[in-house]
Amino acid sequence: MVPRVEPLSTRPTKDVLTDALLDITAQHGLEQVSVRQVAAAAGVSIGTVQHHFPTKDAMVTAAFTEVVRRIRERVAGVALGPDVHRNLTAVLRELLPLDERRATEVRIQVAFAARAATTPSLATLQAGILADVGEAIAGAIARAGRGAVPPEEARALARIALAAVDGLALHAVSSGSWDRTALTDALDRLIDMLLAR
Amino acid sequence: MVPRVEPLSTRPTKDVLTDALLDITAQHGLEQVSVRQVAAAAGVSIGTVQHHFPTKDAMVTAAFTEVVRRIRERVAGVALGPDVHRNLTAVLRELLPLDERRATEVRIQVAFAARAATTPSLATLQAGILADVGEAIAGAIARAGRGAVPPEEARALARIALAAVDGLALHAVSSGSWDRTALTDALDRLIDMLLAR
Numbered sequence: 001m002v003p004r005v006e007p008l009s010t011r012p013t014k015d016v017l018t019d020a021l022l023d024i025t026a027q028h029g030l031e032q033v034s035v036r037q038v039a040a041a042a043g044v045s046i047g048t049v050q051h052h053f054p055t056k057d058a059m060v061t062a063a064f065t066e067v068v069r070r071i072r073e074r075v076a077g078v079a080l081g082p083d084v085h086r087n088l089t090a091v092l093r094e095l096l097p098l099d100e101r102r103a104t105e106v107r108i109q110v111a112f113a114a115r116a117a118t119t120p121s122l123a124t125l126q127a128g129i130l131a132d133v134g135e136a137i138a139g140a141i142a143r144a145g146r147g148a149v150p151p152e153e154a155r156a157l158a159r160i161a162l163a164a165v166d167g168l169a170l171h172a173v174s175s176g177s178w179d180r181t182a183l184t185d186a187l188d189r190l191i192d193m194l195l196a197r
Numbered sequence: 198m199v200p201r202v203e204p205l206s207t208r209p210t211k212d213v214l215t216d217a218l219l220d221i222t223a224q225h226g227l228e229q230v231s232v233r234q235v236a237a238a239a240g241v242s243i244g245t246v247q248h249h250f251p252t253k254d255a256m257v258t259a260a261f262t263e264v265v266r267r268i269r270e271r272v273a274g275v276a277l278g279p280d281v282h283r284n285l286t287a288v289l290r291e292l293l294p295l296d297e298r299r300a301t302e303v304r305i306q307v308a309f310a311a312r313a314a315t316t317p318s319l320a321t322l323q324a325g326i327l328a329d330v331g332e333a334i335a336g337a338i339a340r341a342g343r344g345a346v347p348p349e350e351a352r353a354l355a356r357i358a359l360a361a362v363d364g365l366a367l368h369a370v371s372s373g374s375w376d377r378t379a380l381t382d383a384l385d386r387l388i389d390m391l392l393a394r
Contacts, residue, residue, distance in 0.1 A: 111314075114311035116372070117371050119226070127372035159383055163367075163383070167359070167363040168357075170310055170363060171359070174313040174319075175320055177320070186353070186356055189354075
């Protein structure tokens with residue numbers, strides 16, 4: 001007989017737990033997050049947390065999936081105009097740690113990537129998300145205007161753009177030493193290079 | 198009275214432990230490495246391992262420091278010629294997961310970065326290494342030849358180059374889906390963009 005998990009009331013859902021998880025991660029880092037902390041922050045039993053996040057991988061994946069959902073929502077909300085440089089800047093800025101909220105998101109993405117590097121099921125999820133985001137960036141580059149950019153060329157440039165932005169984000173949060181101006185300048189220069197071709 | 202740590206014989210040094218650590222990491226990932234496994238692989242007591250690696254951070258830092266030392270040694274051994282594109286390619290290839298050995302190194306770098314993102318002392322180490330590697334790349338770019346590149350401009354381009362290469366490496370190991378040809382093509386295209394300016 002499997003012991004019954006404490007029934008969920010109308011409030012404590014997986015969303016509430018994920019929010020608690022993200023809050024704790026913002027303060028202490030994903031490595032330090034425990035089932036006990038999430039339970040306390042969400043006001044539920046340890047059993048409830050274990051039901052939704054049976055493993056550390058499940059926890060990291062839930063946090064990562066929520067981060068990706070939030071980034072997508074913000075990117076979808078970007079008002080696109082006729083200026084491609086501006087459009088690309090607006091989209092890629094959402095991936096950089098330009099405020100505390102985005103810095104936390106980057107920390108979660110890095111923690112997920114570190115686990116995905118040795119866990120095939122997480123790597124599959126990561127591959128799908130990189131492909132999706134890459135397609136979106138390739139679309140923006142293909143509409144660049146100075147002569148049509150062939151789709152394959154746009155895709156290759158998008159892979160480099162996404163790698164460079166994720167690399168800038170990785171370096172910023174892991175060295176704790178870059179400021180907003182440096183990140184914004186680097187992004188501007190990167191987009192110049194991408195669109196100069 | 199602090200219990201005495203088992204004395205080191207001539208063989209089990211920190212280097213032997215670090216080698217064992219890297220071997221285990223290559224197979225199972227840094228998250229799964231335990232003091233017990235390292236002790237068994239190196240043929241020493243658990244106390245000896247704990248003496249050299251008192252915390253998980255100490256273990257990750259030792260592995261990372263060794264990886265950085267190996268990369269530096271290989272980069273220093275690159276034969277530089279008159280062709281800047283070729284020189285940059287040769288140097289940056291050492292940072293990409295183009296074989297199993299380098300893929301393991303990247304996994305360790307990513308694991309370290311994930312911890313550094315929430316641990317200030319590790320972030321300081323990371324900042325120093327990024328600055329060093331950035332300077333080396335900036336030096337190579339400054340010697341590009343098509344008119345002198347001002348040092349500040351070379352440094353800015355080097356930051357983007359290093360971010361893009363580390364981002365490509367991060368995406369490759371965390372998605373498990375990129376091949377050598379794709380990585381080499383992306384690097385080639387990136388260096389074209391950097392030197393076209």
